[in-house]
Amino acid sequence: MPDKITRRSILKGGVAGSIASLLFRPKSSKAHQIKAYQNSMGVLVDLTRCVGCRSCEAACNAEQNMPEPAKPFTDMSVFDEGAHGHKRRTDETTLTVVNKYDVPGLDHPLFRKIQCNHCQEPACLTSCFVAAYTKTPEGAVIYNADVCVGCRTCMIACPFYIPTFKYSSAFDPKIVKCIFCYDTRLKYGQPPACVEACPQEALTFGKRKDLLKIGRRRIVDNKDKYEDHIYGEFEAGGTSWLYLSSVPFEKVGFDMTLPHQPILDSVKNFLGMVPMVLTIWPALFTGFHLLATRKEPHAKDENTTKQEVGE
Amino acid sequence: MKSFGKTAMMVLITLWMVSSAPPVTAMDPEDAPESVTLDYLEELYESVEFDHMTHAEMFSCADCHHHTTGDSATDDSCIRCHASPETADDVSCSGCHEEKQSGKARTSDGSNNIYHIDKPSLKGALHLQCMGCHQAESGPVECLDCHSFTAAGEERFKIKN
Numbered sequence A: 001m002p003d004k005i006t007r008r009s010i011l012k013g014g015v016a017g018s019i020a021s022l023l024f025r026p027k028s029s030k031a032h033q034i035k036a037y038q039n040s041m042g043v044l045v046d047l048t049r050c051v052g053c054r055s056c057e058a059a060c061n062a063e064q065n066m067p068e069p070a071k072p073f074t075d076m077s078v079f080d081e082g083a084h085g086h087k088r089r090t091d092e093t094t095l096t097v098v099n100k101y102d103v104p105g106l107d108h109p110l111f112r113k114i115q116c117n118h119c120q121e122p123a124c125l126t127s128c129f130v131a132a133y134t135k136t137p138e139g140a141v142i143y144n145a146d147v148c149v150g151c152r153t154c155m156i157a158c159p160f161y162i163p164t165f166k167y168s169s170a171f172d173p174k175i176v177k178c179i180f181c182y183d184t185r186l187k188y189g190q191p192p193a194c195v196e197a198c199p200q201e202a203l204t205f206g207k208r209k210d211l212l213k214i215g216r217r218r219i220v221d222n223k224d225k226y227e228d229h230i231y232g233e234f235e236a237g238g239t240s241w242l243y244l245s246s247v248p249f250e251k252v253g254f255d256m257t258l259p260h261q262p263i264l265d266s267v268k269n270f271l272g273m274v275p276m277v278l279t280i281w282p283a284l285f286t287g288f289h290l291l292a293t294r295k296e297p298h299a300k301d302e303n304t305t306k307q308e309v310g311e
Numbered sequence B: 001m002k003s004f005g006k007t008a009m010m011v012l013i014t015l016w017m018v019s020s021a022p023p024v025t026a027m028d029p030e031d032a033p034e035s036v037t038l039d040y041l042e043e044l045y046e047s048v049e050f051d052h053m054t055h056a057e058m059f060s061c062a063d064c065h066h067h068t069t070g071d072s073a074t075d076d077s078c079i080r081c082h083a084s085p086e087t088a089d090d091v092s093c094s095g096c097h098e099e100k101q102s103g104k105a106r107t108s109d110g111s112n113n114i115y116h117i118d119k120p121s122l123k124g125a126l127h128l129q130c131m132g133c134h135q136a137e138s139g140p141v142e143c144l145d146c147h148s149f150t151a152a153g154e155e156r157f158k159i160k161n
Ligand code: SF4
Pocket: A115, A116, A117, A118, A119, A122, A123, A124, A125, A141, A157, A158, A159, A160, A161, A162, A163, A177
């Protein structure tokens, strides 16, 4: 599995992106006007409701015909599996996983389900040079595995570390990720399997714009219960899956350093650099190495700078 | 717009009729059902007999039933419409909470005068009520404390026998 730090740093290749954006300004940068589908659907995930029952994982496994898991979905020992504080990730056998977070000062753990967030302007899609990905008007980001050449660019581009690969054949790796149950449900206006399975209605399915209203209403109506923030409203240019939390989002594993403009900006610029890469490769490589070994606070600064440059 | 005006008129008349009717007192817990069979999850779980009486003896109706059982609403937002504590015709959870999430939140018609925009489905409503209280009162909280799997449920959760 690729090292987490390296992948992040490549993303933060924001820096490389900013260099590129200074050198090669895209002719017309429309990236900031998010022209997402107006009536696209989404899911509001309320972390205050999730009890970590894993019903969503079980439902996804059945709906998407995924392989039999090593342990039954009633086995909660999986929450403690990640070594060195690492949390479980989506992989070729599971399109969604629930992780447990012990938050200091809270007398109970919090749980967070992860899956593809179905970005408004998906970096996976933009970065894919064979156009294997599609954003549907319903909001799903789906892909055509037959077109995929297994280059893994999307894996690096995704700010949420979602796409993974099926290595059933060494010569023919295929991308695997949550598709919002597009084929079987979303297309027909039905909620995805994981949403339907959730006993706590921690997952609410609806139009993205309605979910934002509902989310805001929950924040206002339940004084002091929620953080005053809906994660995904703006992050990475906005995502179809949105999150509410009772604790600061970074305490439950959310990346709060993501820029609000689509990751597409940096990816585009990054890809625009490819020809240049050939000539200045050694210098660039050193740059990436420096980035990879940077400390977090520094990286944050970089990010701010990038946002400013990007404006 | 015209038909909206008519509807509004009807609603007003109904409200007036309702509010001028003689006051109804809160339901007695003794009148409530002994037990309620929850069987709408039968696909994956056996039906659950909810011991309504035990709960009714331990708690007040309003702890679970919003404003419907004749107790006054306490929530600021609810009071705006549900200030008078009449018993509703249907006090059962399934009377208002639909069995499945429809995905059609009632926020899109441009009107600001709609409420209940965030009403959970029956499954969500029951679990949120039960779990909220069971967590606070140290009641049973594990799935299998209340539910037992059907064969389909065991298959879904990949229980190996
Ligand atoms: S979360 Fe990642 S995989 Fe999903 S749409 Fe966004 S960029 Fe693509």
